[in-house]
Amino acid sequence: MKTVKRLILIIVLGLLLNPFFSVVNAENEINIYFFHSEYCGHCQLMDEYFQDLVLEYDNINIVYYELSDEQNPAHNEFTMLFEQVKDAFDLQQAFPTVIIGGISFVGFNEQVTIDIEHTIDRYSDHDFTDVVAKIINDDDLLITDFDSLERDFVSLPLIGEIRLESLSLFLAAVVLGFVDGFNPCAMWVLIFLISLLINMQNRKRMWIIGVTFLATSALVYFLIMVSWLQVAVTLTSVNWMRSLIGLVAIVFGGYNVYKFMKTRKQEVGCEVTDDKQRSKLMERMKRIVTKQNLFLALLGVAALAITVNLIELACSAGLPLLFTQILAYNDLNSFEYFFYILIYIFLFLIDDLIIFTIAMVSFNVSGISNKYSRISMIAGGIIMLIIGFLLIFFPNIIMFNF
Amino acid sequence: MKIIRVTAMWCMSCLTMKKVWKHVLKDITDLELIDYDYDFDSELVKGYNIGKILPELIVFKNNKEVTRIIGECSKKELKKRLEGLDENS
Numbered sequence: 001m002k003t004v005k006r007l008i009l010i011i012v013l014g015l016l017l018n019p020f021f022s023v024v025n026a027e028n029e030i031n032i033y034f035f036h037s038e039y040c041g042h043c044q045l046m047d048e049y050f051q052d053l054v055l056e057y058d059n060i061n062i063v064y065y066e067l068s069d070e071q072n073p074a075h076n077e078f079t080m081l082f083e084q085v086k087d088a089f090d091l092q093q094a095f096p097t098v099i100i101g102g103i104s105f106v107g108f109n110e111q112v113t114i115d116i117e118h119t120i121d122r123y124s125d126h127d128f129t130d131v132v133a134k135i136i137n138d139d140d141l142l143i144t145d146f147d148s149l150e151r152d153f154v155s156l157p158l159i160g161e162i163r164l165e166s167l168s169l170f171l172a173a174v175v176l177g178f179v180d181g182f183n184p185c186a187m188w189v190l191i192f193l194i195s196l197l198i199n200m201q202n203r204k205r206m207w208i209i210g211v212t213f214l215a216t217s218a219l220v221y222f223l224i225m226v227s228w229l230q231v232a233v234t235l236t237s238v239n240w241m242r243s244l245i246g247l248v249a250i251v252f253g254g255y256n257v258y259k260f261m262k263t264r265k266q267e268v269g270c271e272v273t274d275d276k277q278r279s280k281l282m283e284r285m286k287r288i289v290t291k292q293n294l295f296l297a298l299l300g301v302a303a304l305a306i307t308v309n310l311i312e313l314a315c316s317a318g319l320p321l322l323f324t325q326i327l328a329y330n331d332l333n334s335f336e337y338f339f340y341i342l343i344y345i346f347l348f349l350i351d352d353l354i355i356f357t358i359a360m361v362s363f364n365v366s367g368i369s370n371k372y373s374r375i376s377m378i379a380g381g382i383i384m385l386i387i388g389f390l391l392i393f394f395p396n397i398i399m400f401n402f
Numbered sequence: 403m404k405i406i407r408v409t410a411m412w413c414m415s416c417l418t419m420k421k422v423w424k425h426v427l428k429d430i431t432d433l434e435l436i437d438y439d440y441d442f443d444s445e446l447v448k449g450y451n452i453g454k455i456l457p458e459l460i461v462f463k464n465n466k467e468v469t470r471i472i473g474e475c476s477k478k479e480l481k482k483r484l485e486g487l488d489e490n491s
Contacts, residue, residue, distance in 0.1 A: 192412035267473030269455035270413035272440065279441060282412075367417025369474060 027059045027124050032116075033099040033132045035082050037068040040095040042108040049113060057120055063132075067095075084135050089146075101128035102147035115149055126331045127233075142239055143395060144329070169330060173340045176323045177347030179383065182368075182376030185315030186217075186308045188270070190352050191367065192282060193301075194359045196289045203360070205297075209289065210356050212298050216305035217352075218345050224313060225324050225341045232321075232328035242391055249322055249388030256381025260374065268370050281308070319380055320344065322387055329398050403433050403487075404462035408452055410440040415474045416457045426480045463487060 034050065036043035050062050065078045072078070082097075089104040091097060098105040098112075100119050105112050129145040193213060197206040235241045281304075288300035313320065323344055327337055351368060359365050390397050407423070409416035427433060438447050440456060452458050459471040461484070468487055471480065 187414060188412035191414055191417070195411050267455050269415040269457065269473030270410065272410075272454050272456060278412075282441065365417055367414035369418045370415045371474070 028126075028128070030057075030060045030100060030120055030123050031063055031130055031133065032060055032120075033063045033065065033085075035065045035067060035085070035095065035097040035099075037095045038066065039068055043096040046096045046098070046108045049108070053116075057124075059124060060120060081132075081135065085132060088131060088135060088141060099132050102131050102145050103149060119149070125333050128331065142237065144236055147331075165330060169327070169332075169340050170343065172323065172326060173343040174347055176319055176383065177344035178350070179376050179380045180319040180344075181348040181351045182373050183312065183315060183319075183380070186312035187352070187373070188278075189281065189285070189304070189308045190355065191365060193285055193289070194356060194365050196285060198359060198363055198365060200289065201363075205294065206360055208294065209297060209301050210360065213301050213305050214349060214352060214356065216302040217309050218349055220306050220309040221313075221320065221345050221348065222341060224309075225320055225344070226338075228321050228324045229328060229337060229341070232325050236328050242395060245322075245325055246388040246391030249318070249384045249391065251388075252318055253381045253384030253386075253388060256377055256384065260378040260381060263374075268374060270370060319384065320348075322384060325391075326387070326398055329395070403430060403484075404436070404465070405433065406436045406438060406450065406460040406462070407457065408438045408440055408447055408450070408460070409457045411442075413440075413456045419457055419474055422475070422477050422480055425477050426484065429481075430484065461487065 032050070034046065036046065054060060054062060065082065066072065067075075067078055067082060069075060085091070085097070085099060085104075086093065089099070091104055091106060094106050096106075096108060098116065100116065101123050103119055105116060128147065131141065131145050134141055134145065190213070194210065197209060200206070235245075284300075284304060288297055288304060291297040291300065324341070327340055332340075355366060355368065387398070405427075427435065440447060440452065450460060453472060455473050457473070460467060461469045461471065469483065471483060475483075
């Protein structure tokens with residue numbers, strides 16, 4: 001119980017100290033680094049294009065580097081910088097070369113202007129790293145600093161064109177949330193609660209208490225994931241942290257697979273664990289359900305949901321945290337972050353919702369075979385092994401930069 | 403035949419097994435079925451040395467324990483295991 005209280009405290013403090021909503025800034029200032037030469041015709045066209053562009057956007061700043069004028073006192077400095085930039089972006093000597101954030105553009109044509117405007121639009125409301133500024137300041141560059149143009153679209157029936165990155169994140173949310181949902185640690189609480197409620201034969205009360213339990217569960221998960229996201233976003237710039245998280249995922253995933261293999265021959269059924277904790281929770285639930293005052297009953301059931309979900313979080317061994325970590329490695333705005341987290345939570349709760357609804361309608365508790373929680377255990381374990389492996393060795397795939 | 407059935411109110415496997423039991427046990431004549439709840443009848447259950455997996459059926463013949471059926475199983479499987487006992491006796 002003490003650790004649970006401490007966890008709640010940490011989450012609440014985290015939320016207060018570091019308000020997530022401040023991440024949404026008005027419009028980012030964007031530096032556009034323009035490397036050009038007097039003797040190149042396309043540089044002239046690019047220059048004219050930029051002169052129009054500054055009128056259109058008030059958050060961009062064009063930084064000119066003229067490299068053909070050897071009389072310029074800064075000529076050596078400019079040449080050195082261009083060498084470093086070419087090195088970093090793996091570019092040939094060519095003019096014009098334009099760098100915005102973590103993306104390079106070479107040459108001038110219509111596609112380049114479309115891509116430049118697309119990049120400015122994206123960076124205006126997304127975080128990005130100014131790679132050239134980092135080079136000038138002599139900071140160490142990370143792979144996560146570099147970005148790519150998002151030309152990867154897939155077309156889907158009904159939905160239409162959709163960015164590959166969004167589709168991948170959406171699928172990750174669906175699969176991970178669903179697998180996490182079959183984690184059996186907290187399911188018994190819902191089943192017991194529903195059984196108690198059905199015995200009361202008061203349909204209205206059943207609905208109110210059940211919905212409060214599920215809604216609070218969703219809220220707890222949401223707060224945990226959002227507060228982890230804040231931590232995770234700041235961690236993305238630390239390279240060894242990525243390997244550490246990957247390692248932790250591999251250990252947890254490996255443990256799940258090991259446990260599955262060990263219990264492979266065992267009968268499928270409900271595992272009896274921690275008698276003391278269970279009987280305490282059961283007593284608590286009985287008290288809640290039989291409370292005359294509905295308001296007190298609701299408070300009790302909300303508190304119960306908080307406790308149970310914190311226990312469950314420890315039991316699911318970090319799938320939700322891992323998913324949040326994946327989100328953090330993808331530059332999204334706050335709305336998108338929330339959207340994917342909500343999808344995860346919806347799928348996480350879907351089996352509970354189905355059991356609850358069937359019970360409410362038929363006055364009969366139905367169970368889902370524990371076979372599925374075993375499948376969830378091995379699936380979750382394998383997924384965590386894969387993600388951990390990717391985080392360490394192929395971080396580009398986790399960032400969905402194909 | 404006597405069967406002591408140990409279940410728990412919170413156990414999903416016990417819920418999924420309900421249908422199977424209903425289907426298979428109705429065909430057994432002279433069946434004495436005793437239901438215990440793992441938590442609420444903990445005093446009564448204690449003596450039977452119940453394992454870590456629920457549900458557990460303890461099957462008696464002529465007042466002698468002959469087998470235990472633990473966890474989930476299919477209708478066919480349950481039927482086969484109970485019929486097998488009949489032939490042996």
